[in-house]
Amino acid sequence: MKFSSLYRSFYDASPEENGENRELKEFIAQKTFKKTKHIPMNIFTKTAFAAFAFLVAGSLFAPQAFAETVKFVDSTITVATDKIQVLVTRAFDKDRDIFSDEDITNITEDSSINSVEYTRDEEGEKLKLTKECDPDETCDFSLMEGIEVNVDGVDAIDVEGSSDEDGAMMLITPSETNTDNKDEEGTDTQWFTESSEE
Amino acid sequence: MSQCQKERREQFTEEYEGLFAYLSKYVSFRVPHKEAAEEVIGEVFLYGYAHLDHFDAQRGTMRQWFTGIAKHKIGDHWRKLRPTAELDDALNICNDIDHESWNDTLDASAKAEEILTQLTPEMRALFTLRYIDGMTYEEIATLVRKKPSAIRTHFSRALTRLRQTHSL
Numbered sequence: 001m002k003f004s005s006l007y008r009s010f011y012d013a014s015p016e017e018n019g020e021n022r023e024l025k026e027f028i029a030q031k032t033f034k035k036t037k038h039i040p041m042n043i044f045t046k047t048a049f050a051a052f053a054f055l056v057a058g059s060l061f062a063p064q065a066f067a068e069t070v071k072f073v074d075s076t077i078t079v080a081t082d083k084i085q086v087l088v089t090r091a092f093d094k095d096r097d098i099f100s101d102e103d104i105t106n107i108t109e110d111s112s113i114n115s116v117e118y119t120r121d122e123e124g125e126k127l128k129l130t131k132e133c134d135p136d137e138t139c140d141f142s143l144m145e146g147i148e149v150n151v152d153g154v155d156a157i158d159v160e161g162s163s164d165e166d167g168a169m170m171l172i173t174p175s176e177t178n179t180d181n182k183d184e185e186g187t188d189t190q191w192f193t194e195s196s197e198e
Numbered sequence: 199m200s201q202c203q204k205e206r207r208e209q210f211t212e213e214y215e216g217l218f219a220y221l222s223k224y225v226s227f228r229v230p231h232k233e234a235a236e237e238v239i240g241e242v243f244l245y246g247y248a249h250l251d252h253f254d255a256q257r258g259t260m261r262q263w264f265t266g267i268a269k270h271k272i273g274d275h276w277r278k279l280r281p282t283a284e285l286d287d288a289l290n291i292c293n294d295i296d297h298e299s300w301n302d303t304l305d306a307s308a309k310a311e312e313i314l315t316q317l318t319p320e321m322r323a324l325f326t327l328r329y330i331d332g333m334t335y336e337e338i339a340t341l342v343r344k345k346p347s348a349i350r351t352h353f354s355r356a357l358t359r360l361r362q363t364h365s366l
Contacts, residue, residue, distance in 0.1 A: 003357075004329040010314040011330050014223065024236050025218050032210070032247040 206250045213260055218243075220261060221268055227326040228272050230319030238275050242268045276342045313360055321356050324349070 210217075222239055229235040246253075246267050253263050317325065327333045327341065335353075339346040 007314065007325050007329040011227065011326065014227075021218075021222050021236065021239070024240060025222075028218070028240060028243045029214065031244060032214075 203251060206253055209260060210247065210250060217261060217264055221264060224265065224268055225272065227330070228323050229275055230323045232319075234275065238268070238271050241274075242271050245271070273341060321352075324352060324356075328353070 218239075221242055222235075225239045225242065226232070226235040229238050242264060246264050253260060257263075324338065324342075327338045328335075333341070335349045336346045338344075339349045342349075344352075
């Protein structure tokens with residue numbers, strides 16, 4: 001008998017149910033034909049969470065959710081201060097993230113930005129990008145060209161930068177090409193000033 | 199709910215016990231690690247139940263239909279995984295190892311069953327895909343997102359390790 005045959009014998013002889021899956025079995029029964037049994041919390045929680053995550057992911061990644069893509073154009077400011085910050089703010093659907101964890105990670109890893117802070121409050125979501133600089137040297141802040149952030153309901157955002165003795169200023173301008181799905185508050189465009197003395 | 203749908207759900211209810219036992223084994227022998235296997239099993243049933251309308255008794259049994267779903271879900275499981283290491287980077291074991299000769303040796307060993315029981319989940323999955331499902335090294339490699347040479351190396355290494363461990 002070859003090893004392959006031996007393994008088949010082992011497989012055939014293995015019990016079909018080892019009993020350890022009883023919780024899962026009951027959970028599935030509950031989810032399907034409404035079999036009423038006690039469902040242990042651990043398996044219920046785990047599977048329910050997986051199902052919820054699946055539903056959320058499904059809604060987020062449905063084709064229509066990819067309708068818009070935000071692009072940071074290559075934007076560089078030069079300023080001789082101890083740090084430069086970029087603040088991207090968008091007040092819109094508070095139930096959705098503008099920036100996914102992956103996007104933030106990519107921004108952090110692919111650019112010279114030292115830190116990325118993502119906050120969420122009543123106004124909406126903010127992404128603060130910070131680069132620490134040597135006060136004695138020229139400091140460039142450059143958002144990598146091609147960084148893309150998938151959002152729902154927001155089109156391209158142009159980031160323009162300038163600086164003066166007070167610090168760096170960034171103008172966040174949502175694209176005019178897409179006005180669909182914008183909320184009642186409209187697009188949040190603002191100037192952001194970061195003083196070098198702060 | 200149509201009469202047809204009702205009948206399918208009744209059939210599912212009747213066959214559930216047997217289906218669960220069969221699919222639990224089917225999945226757990228092909229997906230390493232208990233928790234991952236449980237998730238796949240759950241996905242198979244929940245998907246199958248939600249799509250019972252697609253089941254056609256003229257084309258096969260409900261077990262066969264669910265087996266097809268399980269195959270797809272197992273494939274999905276492997277696709278989601280990212281290889282943590284390239285097996286090719288490890289020792290370069292000759293892929294032309296003479297399996298046949300020492301297969302016979304292994305067969306002759308009284309320890310065979312004990313050895314197979316102690317297989318790691320990963321190796322059990324590979325053996326199942328190879329010897330139960332009859333997949334080639336290339337097909338297994340495609341499924342688990344490794345290079346065929348890496349799979350061959352994995353088999354060679356596992357068999358060699360078994361032989362050394364059990365003095366075969």
